[in-house]
Amino acid sequence: MKITVHRGTKEIGGSVVEIESKGCRIVIDIGMPLAFNDRKFDFSDYSHLDGKELVNQQILPDIKGLYHWDENHKPVDGVLISHAHQDHYGFFDYLNRDIPVYLGEATKNLMDITVLLTPLEGEVGKPQYIADNNSFTCGEFCITPYLMDHAAFDAYAFLVEAEGKRIIYTGDFRAHGRKKGMFNRFLHAHREPDALLLEGTMMGRPGEHVMDEEELEEEAVKIMENTGGPVLIYTSSQNIDRLVSFYRASKRTGRTFVIDLYTALILDYVRGYTKIPYPSHEYDKLKVFYPMWLCQKLASKNQQKLMFKYKKHKIDKNEIRSKGKNISMLVRPSFKPDLKAIGNLNEASLIYSMWEGYLEEEVNQKFLDYLESENVKDIYHLHTSGHACVSDLKLLVKKLCPQRVIPIHTFHPTGYESLGGNICYLDDGKPFNI
Ligand SMILES: [Zn+2]
Structure with missing residues (x-):
């Protein structure tokens, strides 16, 4: 299997991950960045550009067969949306409408209402509703969504299996919300995956008390x-x-x-x-x-x-x-x-x-x-984060014992050294074989 993190190896927001096996490809999340060129990203600064120009300016990642104007490449087999935060789905309007989009039904509802009442535009062409712990196949892949505790309702992690290998993408999660039981269950979900793509929003703030x-x-x-x-x-x-x-x-x-x-x-x-x-x-x-x-x-x-x-x-x-x-x-x-x-x-x-x-x-x-x-x-x-604190990240690594931990959704990838385990640093857009 080949993993390409198109955005997120060294930043929070704009998450896009591509996984390939035997010519079959899925993309997990199609997020809008929170910052671009060292400035807060405001889409209204770019909304006059068409999709191709957004790719040219590296605002949209260059993924063949993903977008609605691309007729020259085999379409991606499926897009997975982990949850209804725009830094994970905000560019969904540019997707080829024939590609199935796997997401929670409540997530789809939240996206619809956001489109109705905010400047964001888009429509899910082919929604395929996923459910907690219900595996489904997409081309070469067997995918199992796990409901997670996060500030967004209906948030999922994904276990992606192909060629006898297993990749876990945590999405955004925490262990101190009203669904903290989901985190405890996830600790025992799958031991020793080949790769754990682990969000690290809170990395860089170790030792901070996080209230539940x-x-x-x-x-x-x-x-x-x-x-x-x-x-x-x-x-x-x-x-x-x-x-x-x-x-x-x-x-x-x-x-x-x-x-x-x-x-x-x-x-x-x-x-x-x-x-x-x-x-x-x-x-x-x-x-x-x-x-x-x-x-x-x-x-x-x-x-x-x-x-x-x-x-x-x-x-x-x-x-x-x-x-x-x-x-x-x-x-x-x-x-x-x-x-x-x-x-x-x-x-x-x-x-x-x-x-x-x-x-x-x-x-x-x-x-x-x-x-x-x-x-x-x-x-x-009075606030508490929607993301796991460093001690919970450490606990997750200890329990899952992944072959390698890949930092994602973080400004502090080097902080992952404190988690233990084999940390594998990727660069945005560079494929990695496992
Ligand atoms: Zn989120």
């Missing part, structure tokens, strides 16, 4: 108890574990958890796959708020009907204002006009619950400045 989602929930309860006004929460709407933590903390402190329409749609799209709160009579402490920008967005996309989907569970600005300290509410920079209309934030606090690095972005800095100007009393930073 339950601890985070306890901290959120304390903040909510100590806040005399509404608690504003800035987090990712697609981080289902985190939403559950804040919903539970709100319920425990007698607060109604107010989510925006976008988050409501996300919970609705994935609720069929796990037990989570979603807008319904069953969860009467969960209410839906309609931010102005989202209503305008839906109108512009001719999706007005979605605006009435949760009318029985709607909460308006007046009710939010009058309920004051009995509210916790998701916010983001685009809600500024709504927050202005709600007013009276001087007893409020903000929980910032995302990676600290995003705070350097101007839009977030301006949002925090605005909240401070509104006299929001306290700003708390």
Whole structure:
């Protein structure tokens, strides 16, 4: 078998891995980079370019038979998407629509809603739904997906078998979320694979204490108890574990958890796959708020009907204002006009619950400045990573005993030396035979 990591041997984001056996090829993930040419990658800077030009500029990896304009090469046999983070699927619009795309059904739903409500474009031409621990064949390969614990819902690792060899691609994962049991199971999944492509986002931050989602929930309860006004929460709407933590903390402190329409749609799209709160009579402490920008967005996309989907569970600005300290509410920079209309934030606090690095972005800095100007009393930073800490990576290597560990999705490949095992460094785009 031949492995080519097209992007990710020395960076986080933009993951693309190609595996070849006897002329048959699969590609795992087709991610958008997070940084390019030493700058934060913003696709709007490049969206005027066509696909061929994106390949010329090395933004898209040059993989023969992968893209819709390539009629000169045998198409890739299958594309696997590990999870619904754009640094793992963001370039899917460029794929040849005849190539089957293997992904979780909930992942497909999350991609669809992202396309509906963000500038991202794309459609999965031939979705093939995968399920935890259900092996399938794709050409020469036998592939087994393993559900993992990650900040993205419905995230998978893959065991890829061919020619009597076994490769494990971990995808993104952690061991301290609400599905930590998946990590414990994975430790015993397959001993001594020929190669373990191991994500190392947290490499470079050894020894850092990583709280689990339950601890985070306890901290959120304390903040909510100590806040005399509404608690504003800035987090990712697609981080289902985190939403559950804040919903539970709100319920425990007698607060109604107010989510925006976008988050409501996300919970609705994935609720069929796990037990989570979603807008319904069953969860009467969960209410839906309609931010102005989202209503305008839906109108512009001719999706007005979605605006009435949760009318029985709607909460308006007046009710939010009058309920004051009995509210916790998701916010983001685009809600500024709504927050202005709600007013009276001087007893409020903000929980910032995302990676600290995003705070350097101007839009977030301006949002925090605005909240401070509104006299929001306290700003708390309460977050835990979606990625495994170094001690859990070490445990995984120890238990799986791989023939070789290949660093991927990391800025610190040399840090892998601390994990033990045989570390095999690859370069982007250079094939490696096992
Ligand atoms: Zn991820």
